[in-house]
Amino acid sequence: MDFQVEPAVITPIPEGFSAKLIGSIHTNTAWIEGEFKKVVAAKPKLVEVDLSETTFLSSMGIGVLVWLYNHVQETGGVVKIVAIRKRVLSSLKLSRLDSLFKTASARIVPD
Numbered sequence: 001m002d003f004q005v006e007p008a009v010i011t012p013i014p015e016g017f018s019a020k021l022i023g024s025i026h027t028n029t030a031w032i033e034g035e036f037k038k039v040v041a042a043k044p045k046l047v048e049v050d051l052s053e054t055t056f057l058s059s060m061g062i063g064v065l066v067w068l069y070n071h072v073q074e075t076g077g078v079v080k081i082v083a084i085r086k087r088v089l090s091s092l093k094l095s096r097l098d099s100l101f102k103t104a105s106a107r108i109v110p111d
Helices: 030-041 059-074 086-094
Strands: 008-013 016-025 046-057 078-085 107-109
Touching (some): 016 030, 046 086, 078 086, 086 107
Parallel strands (some): 016 046
8 A cells, every 4th residue: 555645744933834845746736835825825924945855856846936935925925945955956956046045054965
């Protein structure tokens, strides 16, 4: 039997939310999008994204992160990646989005 783990775990933190993405993020991003819509609706000042357990991030996954960034920023909030796997960081660097998400201060996790 195959059990799917929740691909997104959202936890409240003092200024907003922590969002931990788990596993490979391919084209089926509906669950993550639904969780991010709830986060955006709360108008947080800060969203800390943890990608330490994200093993792959497709262009769709990157698009969902950009959507989150744009909508949180519209209400004056900040999206910051606090932990990231080296392979996923490479994807963000190739797309030139690493500075957008302030990955310079993120904890880098080896693959």
